[in-house]
Amino acid sequence: MAIWVDEKVRLLVQGITGHQGKFHTKAMREFGTKIVAGVTPGKGGTSVEGVQVYDSVEDAMVMRPNASIIFVPAPYACDAVIEALDNGIKLVVVITENIPFHDAIKFVNYAKYKGATLIGPNCPGIVSPGKTKIGIFPNHIFKEGNVGVASRSGTLTYEIVNELSMAGIGQSTCVGLGGDPVTGTNFIDALDAFERDEETEAIVLVGEIGGTAEEEAAEFIEKKISKPVYAYIAGRTAPEGKRMGHAGAIISAGKGTASSKIEAFKKAGVKVARFPSEIAGMIKNDKKIW
Amino acid sequence: MKLLEYQGKELFKSYGIPVPKGEVIEKKDDLKKISNPFPWVLKAQVLVGGRGKAGGIKIAESVEEAGRIFDEMVVKGVKGEKVRKILVEEKIGIDKEYYLSFFIDRSSRQYLMMFCSEGGVEIESIAEKVKKMYVNPLVGLQNYHLRKIPQEVRGIAKNLFRLFIEKDCELTEINPLIISNGRAIAGDAKIIVDNNAIYRHEELPNEFVELSSLEKEAREKNIAFVQLDGNIGVIANGAGLTMATLDALNEFNGKGGVFLDLGGTDDVEKVKQAFELMAKANQKVILINLFGGITKCDTVAKGIVEFMKERNISQPVVARIKGINEEEAKKMLKDYVITANSLEEAAKKAVEVI
Numbered sequence: 054m055a056i057w058v059d060e061k062v063r064l065l066v067q068g069i070t071g072h073q074g075k076f077h078t079k080a081m082r083e084f085g086t087k088i089v090a091g092v093t094p095g096k097g098g099t100s101v102e103g104v105q106v107y108d109s110v111e112d113a114m115v116m117r118p119n120a121s122i123i124f125v126p127a128p129y130a131c132d133a134v135i136e137a138l139d140n141g142i143k144l145v146v147v148i149t150e151n152i153p154f155h156d157a158i159k160f161v162n163y164a165k166y167k168g169a170t171l172i173g174p175n176c177p178g179i180v181s182p183g184k185t186k187i188g189i190f191p192n193h194i195f196k197e198g199n200v201g202v203a204s205r206s207g208t209l210t211y212e213i214v215n216e217l218s219m220a221g222i223g224q225s226t227c228v229g230l231g232g233d234p235v236t237g238t239n240f241i242d243a244l245d246a247f248e249r250d251e252e253t254e255a256i257v258l259v260g261e262i263g264g265t266a267e268e269e270a271a272e273f274i275e276k277k278i279s280k281p282v283y284a285y286i287a288g289r290t291a292p293e294g295k296r297m298g299h300a301g302a303i304i305s306a307g308k309g310t311a312s313s314k315i316e317a318f319k320k321a322g323v324k325v326a327r328f329p330s331e332i333a334g335m336i337k338n339d340k341k342i343w
Numbered sequence: 344m345k346l347l348e349y350q351g352k353e354l355f356k357s358y359g360i361p362v363p364k365g366e367v368i369e370k371k372d373d374l375k376k377i378s379n380p381f382p383w384v385l386k387a388q389v390l391v392g393g394r395g396k397a398g399g400i401k402i403a404e405s406v407e408e409a410g411r412i413f414d415e416m417v418v419k420g421v422k423g424e425k426v427r428k429i430l431v432e433e434k435i436g437i438d439k440e441y442y443l444s445f446f447i448d449r450s451s452r453q454y455l456m457m458f459c460s461e462g463g464v465e466i467e468s469i470a471e472k473v474k475k476m477y478v479n480p481l482v483g484l485q486n487y488h489l490r491k492i493p494q495e496v497r498g499i500a501k502n503l504f505r506l507f508i509e510k511d512c513e514l515t516e517i518n519p520l521i522i523s524n525g526r527a528i529a530g531d532a533k534i535i536v537d538n539n540a541i542y543r544h545e546e547l548p549n550e551f552v553e554l555s556s557l558e559k560e561a562r563e564k565n566i567a568f569v570q571l572d573g574n575i576g577v578i579a580n581g582a583g584l585t586m587a588t589l590d591a592l593n594e595f596n597g598k599g600g601v602f603l604d605l606g607g608t609d610d611v612e613k614v615k616q617a618f619e620l621m622a623k624a625n626q627k628v629i630l631i632n633l634f635g636g637i638t639k640c641d642t643v644a645k646g647i648v649e650f651m652k653e654r655n656i657s658q659p660v661v662a663r664i665k666g667i668n669e670e671e672a673k674k675m676l677k678d679y680v681i682t683a684n685s686l687e688e689a690a691k692k693a694v695e696v697i
Contacts, residue, residue, distance in 0.1 A: 206583025
């Protein structure tokens with residue numbers, strides 16, 4: 054099981070000839086991901102790491118990809134996402150950061166209209182350990198198991214996942230939702246999928262300041278989620294009105310504070326950690342009672 | 344990027360949204376050149392909210408009075424923000440005041456138009472009276488949306504939406520939207536342009552009034568850098584991890600003074616640039632928290648060591664480094680920094696060393 058991605062993924066890499074595209078094509082292959090084609094307009098006929106490069110998604114469809122990862126630079130990313138969606142790809146993972154918000158909100162809504170799942174933008178991707186990785190997560194931190202992780206942050210998630218694996222707690226799927234204000238997939242989507250997934254026994258959410266995604270997730274947990282949920286929220290000491298690295302990490306007009314999110318989670322019965330390293334210990338303690 | 348009121352009003356004019364007659368000045372002498380009849384409204388050009396109550400908007404009946412107000416605004420500032428420019432406008436008779444805005448609504452992933460028949464006050468105070476209309480980004484603003492707001496402001500709403508889209512805005516807000524003798528006029532202009540889209544708007548002022556000079560320097564170098572009010576400078580890789588490190592300091596009664604996200608770099612030069620910025624920020628301690636999943640720890644360590652040899656900085660540096668090649672990194676750093684094995688230990692040591 055696992056959510057959204059498994060060994061059936063046949064991946065297309067858009068922007069495969071760039072620095073990131075090349076590097077992560079190699080890393081994803083080493084993880085075991087089945088990469089069937091790459092696209093870079095104007096570079097058709099070449100190859101990267103033994104993967105055939107095509108000029109367009111339409112051309113690449115001969116290799117029957119069913120998912121795409123986008124490394125295309127921000128000014129051209131919107132075009133690349135829409136090209137994938139128009140060719141019938143139903144899972145698109147957008148790694149690119151600094152995409153204009155109006156571009157992102159357009160392709161996020163277009164994906165919904167096309168009935169596709171879109172993860173990101175500005176995210177590290179998605180991994181189902183032992184099955185596949187569509188993203189830029191380091192390969193060695195994962196372990197197969199039964200905890201689902203959804204996060205708005207990259208390295209902080211690596212840190213938490215690494216601690217989980219070291220403590221012997223494996224993961225069903227880890228998904229990076231992205232640090233932008235508008236993302237294709239949010240905590241509620243991930244919670245809903247983890248709740249349905251038989252392999253997932255517990256869920257970890259890594260949130261941060263900005264927006265109300267955590268508050269909405271808390272409400273959803275209270276109503277719909279039977280599995281235990283653990284959370285960490287970054288930005289308890291962040292000031293109002295400052296963007297803390299991520300475009301989406303900003304407290305505006307008193308909304309989006311860490312304390313509001315922590316309170317909402319606690320009210321919904323979610324255990325909230327003070328340090329990222331506490332999560333693994335909390336789960337280990339509780340594992341006996343599940 | 345936040346625009347000042349006068350910059351926003353220039354944009355309004357080019358989009359056919361009426362604004363009061365006015366001129367922006369930087370020197371007191373320029374007051375003499377203003378041809379508008381009295382009374383004048385002097386508006387300090389600052390970004391901070393609640394400007395009116397804080398003495399940032401005053402009325403003058405003569406050039407002399409305007410001069411006194413000018414001096415006072417420049418000396419006092421508004422809520423701690425410096426006043427560099429003042430907008431001098433004609434006074435508009437007010438029959439009614441509305442509120443109108445467009446912004447990107449994160450939870451619905453839609454555009455949101457907000458309208459209120461009571462403007463001129465802070466929007467939070469009228470929250471329950473605000474009409475909210477969602478606008479799907481794939482199809483844009485429709486006439487049925489416009490029919491829900493008064494006839495006399497529909498044209499302005501249409502133009503404001505066009506500006507919102509064409510200039511890649513996160514927010515366009517008119518508060519108050521004044522009705523004067525049957526005419527609608529934008530009394531104020533609040534515009535936030537998406538930083539990610541500035542590259543495609545050479546016509547816009549590239550000023551970043553909201554950033555400190557160090558923050559501007561960091562922006563040019565593509566480093567996420569935020570000045571805070573503590574004395575421990577934090578460098579980490581990734582925004583979430585950097586915030587988590589600042590939060591950990593707080594657990595040990597320390598306070599972060601700089602947020603610096605190194606991002607996914609193992610470029611030695613970029614590491615040195617980050618330390619250069621940190622040195623300028625005058626922190627008592629520098630705390631590095633690195634999780635090298637793909638970033639190589641030894642490359643980052645090399646940058647740190649090179650910087651410390653070249654610059655001989657006086658502050659202690661506490662480093663917690665984990666990930667690829669961490670043993671090599673630790674060996675390279677051991678004569679230069681205080682090392683720690685976990686985030687908690689690093690935060691504790693950084694607070695203690697002050």
